Each structure stands twice: as structure tokens, then as C-alpha cells.
Amino acid sequence: QQQVKQSPQSLIVQKGGIPIINCAYENTAFDYxxxxxxxxxxxxxxxxxxxxxxxxKKEGRFTISFNKSAKQFSLHIMDSQPxxxxxYFCAASMRISGSRLTFGEGTQLTVNP
Amino acid sequence: EAGVTQFPSHSVIEKxxxxxxRCDPISGHDNLYWYRRVMGKEIKFLLHFVKESKQDESGMxxxxxxxxxxxxxxxxxxxxxxxxxxxxxxxxxxSQTGFVYGYxxxxxxxxxxx
Numbered sequence: 001q002q003q004v005k006q007s008p009q010s011l012i013v014q015k016g017g018i019p020i021i022n023c024a025y026e027n028t029a030f031d032y033x034x035x036x037x038x039x040x041x042x043x044x045x046x047x048x049x050x051x052x053x054x055x056x057k058k059e060g061r062f063t064i065s066f067n068k069s070a071k072q073f074s075l076h077i078m079d080s081q082p083x084x085x086x087x088y089f090c091a092a093s094m095r096i097s098g099s100r101l102t103f104g105e106g107t108q109l110t111v112n113p
Numbered sequence: 114e115a116g117v118t119q120f121p122s123h124s125v126i127e128k129x130x131x132x133x134x135r136c137d138p139i140s141g142h143d144n145l146y147w148y149r150r151v152m153g154k155e156i157k158f159l160l161h162f163v164k165e166s167k168q169d170e171s172g173m174x175x176x177x178x179x180x181x182x183x184x185x186x187x188x189x190x191x192x193x194x195x196x197x198x199x200x201x202x203x204x205x206x207x208s209q210t211g212f213v214y215g216y217x218x219x220x221x222x223x224x225x226x227x
Binding site: 004006034036041042043044045046049089091099100101102103104105106 | 117144146148153154155156157158161169172204206208215216217218219220221
């Protein structure tokens with residue numbers, strides 16, 4: 001049973017486009033929702049994270065939108081660049097579990113020049 | 114500050130053999146985690162150490178997997194005997210003392226069982 005579902009599996013956009021990656025979760029006890037960025041041959045790196053008490057968080061060109069009632073959250077990348085080409089993972093965690101992360105399946109993003 | 118280091122970066126072994134993966138966390142990080150990504154699927158939690166103690170090992174797939182953390186420093190994950198379905202990328206991550214949400218991943222060990 002997969003508790004965090006991520007879509008799409010892959011995404012191709014042109015430079016300057018706004019890729020959007022969506023995630024949905026089932027467990028209402030989750031209270032922390034991070035996004036990780038992974039380049040080939042590297043480990044996932046924390047990109048941005050949100051708590052359920054806010055509906056949006058922005059850091060530079062990256063924005064998380066959070067819909068608590070729908071149990072969905074998404075990552076938007078403004079003015080995307082070829083250097084943003086990577087695999088993106090959404091995840092969820094609950095404090096009671098000691099920060100163990102439940103990941104989505106990942107989205108392979110390609111930004112063409 | 115050195116990051117989380119994993120050895121080896123790649124390992125190819127035959128079914129039935131034994132493999133040991135090593136993780137050196139960031140110095141001073143009490144929390145150490147093992148995760149695994151199989152066949153392009155989601156990254157799955159395996160277990161969590163706090164210092165040398167296993168805090169949560171509910172994600173370990175079966176008793177062919179054995180994790181240890183010597184003196185609360187580096188950790189090893191042994192697979193014995195390895196099966197084809199054990200192939201994947203094994204990630205280690207560490208974080209500071211206390212409950213923190215964000216932690217640092219290593220680059221992973223790609224294990225291929227043939």
C-alpha cells in the first residue's frame with residue numbers, strides 16, 4: 001500500500017516553462033511534507049518543505065502548494081532552467097514516527113534549452 | 114563539513130553471496146537511516162538508528178538483512194544471502210540529535226544481484 005502517490009512519472013518542459021509535480025497522501029497524521037531533488041549519481045537533497053498549517057511556501061523559484069482538505073500538495077518550478085533537470089521526490093513524515101520519511105515514486109524532469 | 118559517505122558506490126554480486134554496505138554519517142549526527150530504492154519505485158525506509166540503538170527497524174524486508182552501528186558512528190548493512198530482488202540503490206542518511214525533519218543523504222550504493 002503506497003501512502004504517497006506522485007505524478008507524473010516523467011515531465012519534459014522547455015526552458016522558462018513551469019513544471020508542476022503533484023502528490024497525494026492518505027495518512028492524515030502526516031505533518032511534514034518535503035520535496036527532494038536528486039541528480040544522477042547523487043543522493044536526494046532537501047529542496048523545500050511545508051507544514052500543513054500553511055497553504056503555500058515559496059523559496060526562490062520553487063513553490064509548494066498545499067491543500068489539506070484534499071490531502072494533496074504540489075511543487076511548481078518557476079522559470080525552469082536546464083540545470084533543474086533531475087528527479088524530484090515528494091515525501092511525508094509524522095513526528096510520532098521519529099522523522100521517518102514516506103516517499104512518492106519520483107518524477108524525472110527534463111528541461112530543454 | 115564532510116557529508117554522508119557510502120561505500121562502495123557500486124556492487125555486483127551473484128545470487129547467494131554476501132554483501133556489506135557501509136555508511137559514514139556526518140560527524141556528531143546521532144540519527145542514522147537506511148533507505149532503498151528498487152527498480153525506479155519509491156524510496157523506502159529500512160531502519161533508523163539513534164546512536165548505536167535501533168529505533169525503528171520495521172522497514173527491513175526480511176532476516177537476510179542485518180544492520181549494525183558500531184559505537185554510534187559508522188553503520189553497516191549486510192545482505193546474506195543476496196537474492197535478485199535485493200537489487201537497487203541503498204541510501205544512508207543522517208541528522209542531528211533530537212527530532213529534526215530534514216536530514217542529509219549519501220550518494221547511495223547501487224547493488225546489482227545477478
